[in-house]
Amino acid sequence: xxxxxxxxxxxxxxxxxxxxxxxxxxxxxxxxxxxxxxxxxxxxxxxxxxxxxxxxxxxxxxxxxxxxxxxxxxxxxxxxxxxxxxxxxxxxxxxxxxxxxxxxxxxxxxxxxxxxxxxxxxxxxxxxxxxxxxxxxxxxxxxxxxxxxxxxxxxxxxxxxxxxxxxxxxxxxxxxxxxxxxxxxxxxxxxxxxxxxxxxxxxxxxxxxxxxxxxxxxxxxxxxxxxxxxxxxxxxxxxxxxxxxxxxxxxxxxxxxxxxxxxxxxxxxxxxxxxxxxxxxxxxxxxxxxxxxxxxxxxxxxxxxxxxxxxxxxxxxxxxxxxxxxxxxxxxxxxxxxxxxxxxxxxxxxxxxxxxxxxxxxxxxxxxxxxx
Numbered sequence: 001x002x003x004x005x006x007x008x009x010x011x012x013x014x015x016x017x018x019x020x021x022x023x024x025x026x027x028x029x030x031x032x033x034x035x036x037x038x039x040x041x042x043x044x045x046x047x048x049x050x051x052x053x054x055x056x057x058x059x060x061x062x063x064x065x066x067x068x069x070x071x072x073x074x075x076x077x078x079x080x081x082x083x084x085x086x087x088x089x090x091x092x093x094x095x096x097x098x099x100x101x102x103x104x105x106x107x108x109x110x111x112x113x114x115x116x117x118x119x120x121x122x123x124x125x126x127x128x129x130x131x132x133x134x135x136x137x138x139x140x141x142x143x144x145x146x147x148x149x150x151x152x153x154x155x156x157x158x159x160x161x162x163x164x165x166x167x168x169x170x171x172x173x174x175x176x177x178x179x180x181x182x183x184x185x186x187x188x189x190x191x192x193x194x195x196x197x198x199x200x201x202x203x204x205x206x207x208x209x210x211x212x213x214x215x216x217x218x219x220x221x222x223x224x225x226x227x228x229x230x231x232x233x234x235x236x237x238x239x240x241x242x243x244x245x246x247x248x249x250x251x252x253x254x255x256x257x258x259x260x261x262x263x264x265x266x267x268x269x270x271x272x273x274x275x276x277x278x279x280x281x282x283x284x285x286x287x288x289x290x291x292x293x294x295x296x297x298x299x300x301x302x303x304x305x306x307x308x309x310x311x312x313x314x315x316x317x318x319x320x321x322x323x324x325x326x327x328x329x330x331x332x333x334x335x336x337x338x339x340x341x342x343x344x345x346x347x348x349x350x351x352x353x354x355x356x357x358x359x360x361x362x363x364x365x366x367x368x369x370x371x372x
Contacts, residue, residue, distance in 0.1 A: 042145035044080035044112040047121045052079055055086070056123035057093025066279040069095040069262055080117035083266035085213060089115060089186065092211055092262065096277045099210065102184035103127035104175070106166060107191045109135055111147025115188040115213050115269070125185075126158040128178050132165035132191075132235075155179075167232045168194065168201035175207050182328030183208045190215040190269070192236035196227040196245040196253065200315070204257050206327050210274050212259060218267035218294020219306055220246035222287040226309045242296055242306040247287055253315040260284035267294020 046052055071091050078084040101123070103116040108129035111117060119125040134151060135143040150161035155178075164174050187209035189195050195214055219242045220226050227245040228234065236243055247270050251261045259272035261284050291297060300306075 042110045042113060042142045044117055044121060044146075046079050046118070047112070049122070052118065052122040055079060055090040056119065057090055057098045060097025060099055063097045066097070066277060066282075067095040068279045068282050069273070071263060078118075080113060080121060081115050082113050083268060085115045085265045085269055085271070086118040088263050088265055088271055089119070089211065089213070092271065092273060093185070095279070095282075096210065096273065098185050100181060100184055101125040102181055103186040103188070104130075104180055104184065104207075104209070105186075105188040105190075106130035106164075107132065108147075108161060109133070110142050110145045111150060111161060112145065115190075116186060117147075119186070120159055127184075127186075128180060129159070129161040130164045130166065130174070130178075131161070132163070134161055134163055165233075166191070166194075166198055168197045168230065169232065171198050171201050172203050172206065175202070180207050182206065182326060183210070185209065186211050186213070188213045188269075192243040193228055193234035194230060194232075194244075196249060196312075197230045199250070199257075200253055208274070208326055208328065210277050212254065212272045213269045214250050214254075214272075215244055215268060216247040216250055216264070216270050217243050217245060217296050218247075218291040219296040219300045220248070222248055222289040222291070225249040225252060225312045226306075227312055229308055229310050240299070240304065242299060242304070242309070247291070249312045249315075251287060252312065256316045261287070264291060267291045267297060 069092055074087045074091055076084055079086045103125055104127060105114050105116045108114055108131040111129055116127060135145055135148050150159060153160040166174060189199055224246050225248045227249045250270055254272045258275050260275050261270055262273050263271045
């Protein structure tokens with residue numbers, strides 16, 4: 001028996017070494033889903049190139065009326081954006097024109113690969129970037145990513161980045177504090193968790209973007225109106241955890257606010273245009289039942305669960321489905337109501353006195369979970 005054990009020990013040790021090696025070489029979830037090429041890319045490779053000037057949309061003053069949006073010439077590669085969102089946005093702004101070329105985008109961990117990056121770097125747009133932890137996410141920190149210097153820009157700079165953890169309770173006051181115009185060309189929302197609730201809480205009568213891009217989860221089918229239950233401090237847990245909200249839920253919300261879905265990009269971002277800006281012959285896109293190009297589609301296909309979601313019963317229940325009258329024609333936004341303690345407190349995660357409170361339990365049915 002002892003002789004047999006002695007002879008077996010080298011074989012067991014060899015098997016353990018092979019097992020450890022196989023585990024070490026096992027591909028990560030990011031690699032399986034094909035995300036690694038995008039996770040590390042923090043630089044816009046086309047910054048400052050002359051040809052990019054042809055992809056800045058056109059001034060609305062050059063159009064007698066909006067054209068039908070045409071995506072037929074959209075290329076698969078982006079100019080600066082993570083996928084090719086900026087190509088789609090260029091096509092939209094060629095059809096409806098640009099006005100004040102102002103953008104707002106959050107989260108903004110990597111400023112040079114955002115939806116707004118090409119328009120900021122190559123087209124001269126102005127705007128505001130916000131992020132709860134600029135360059136410092138635990139799921140992909142990038143402190144050396146270009147654009148972090150925008151944190152140091154003064155409040156009157158044409159473009160600035162501000163640290164701000166947005167909630168449904170403070171989003172309107174954060175916009176007010178940073179003097180976002182009443183009407184502006186582009187809003188992008190990509191925070192991975194409370195996207196739906198932030199858009200829901202934003203007062204579109206005070207801050208009205210003409211075009212809105214929102215991250216959605218391709219995990220859900222086109223008929224499923226699912227959103228993450230609201231948590232003021234909610235933060236995405238990383239690859240393997242389902243993000244934000246379904247495209248159907250976001251579309252119902254945006255329709256209630258007067259917008260029409262015109263595109264989805266790479267199973268990541270939906271893009272909506274204000275209905276009043278669109279050509280009468282233009283139509284909203286139909287949401288497909290499956291969006292297989294999105295990386296979260298693979299999570300569902302492979303049986304990953306999606307705990308912590310709820311079905312949206314009616315996005316119009318508490319504020320109706322009519323467009324709010326804009327306050328922009330009444331002299332703009334007045335920030336005199338902001339509390340003194342909130343002045344300049346760009347890093348505060350506390351509520352800013354916004355009377356809008358989101359009670360997600362009003363919209364909840366059963367938690368949406370898929371078994372493995």
